[in-house]
Amino acid sequence: MGRREDDFERVVLPHARSLLRFASRLTGNPFQADDLVQETLLCAWRGFRQFDPDTNAHAWLFRILVNAFRQQKRKGRTSLATEPLAHAVQATQPSTHESVEVMQAVHRLSSDQRIVLLLAAVEGFKCREISEILDIPIGTVMSRLSRAREVMRELLSEVVR
């Protein structure tokens, strides 16, 4: 393995699990999530020469993933896994009753609201980082996040009280 592959393994691959978690919560479809993460990591591999190791790899990868998701959405793609993983359904989808209820509520949000909520609440990104990932003003991040939480509070009134 060359040095570029070594660096890629060291810098990028540790984020694969959180990318897969985010993609599966975002799409609600394990095959599409798998496809999305594969595309994200391939894209990262192709652009890895230009990647500045002093910058935030985690945010960079999520930015690629969100862009890929939007691109797939524009093209109307739903499930396009090139090499579907049979175990992915069990591995990435919530299974408890409460988890399913939360997942269903998340999918009643608009995709813009869903993205900021998942990035903030599940992935732990700061508002400033989300603003950079999505390339939108921080004020927009805050208003989308507030609105997403408001909708979720209404949908999951029993869970949050």
Add this chain to the structure above:
Amino acid sequence: MNDCAGVWRRVPLYLSGEMEAEEREAFEAHLAKCPACAVKIAEDRNLDAALRSALGDLPDASRLEQVLRRRISGDRKRRHQAWAGAIAASLMLLAVGILAWARWTRPPQWYADAALDHRTEVIEGQPRHWRSSDVEIAEVSAKAGLQLAQVTALGAAGYRLERAKICGIGGRRMLHLVFSNGTRTYSLFVSSQLGPAETVRVVQRGAEQVAGFETGRFRGLVVSEGSAAECAELAYATAKRL
């Protein structure tokens, strides 16, 4: 910070821990005296905790990583093949270009032969069997399909035909004529037009300039030691007289 709406706009920054200390203190002071805001903040915290609890498990990505490694390997191979193909095509083009350039720029062999004959036989005066009488010149000229009057008239203004002989130039027999004006000498090689026409041009071979020309019936070479322009002018004038 007493305005509840203002507080609500800033909640995301508070929950993510991005507030400056001073703003956070004011924010918390408001929560302490506003139960409605305190409840909403608690609900948001509960919501985030519920989301992390329900959706926060990290999936196993080992299969995906294996698939990715295979795809990267395939991607690298394809890119290497594409590069190798592009490099091979470029080298091929370069080689063809060099060959074409060399073929185009290399003077024909008969230019080099004519320059060498002029150098050794005229300038350096190596012994050769020259014909210098009118009768002898007429005899060798006839072999090139020319009459004595024609060859004597081929000389440039002020130049006189000194001598002639038949020689082999580039594998063909040519009439070698030497003209002189007393101070300068040039050679003219003439033969009947046999093969396909060649581009007329002037090339330098050592100290000699060699200008090729052709007419409907003859082709020839002028070899002189002047400039390329002078040599070309001699060739042009000769071609007009033939």
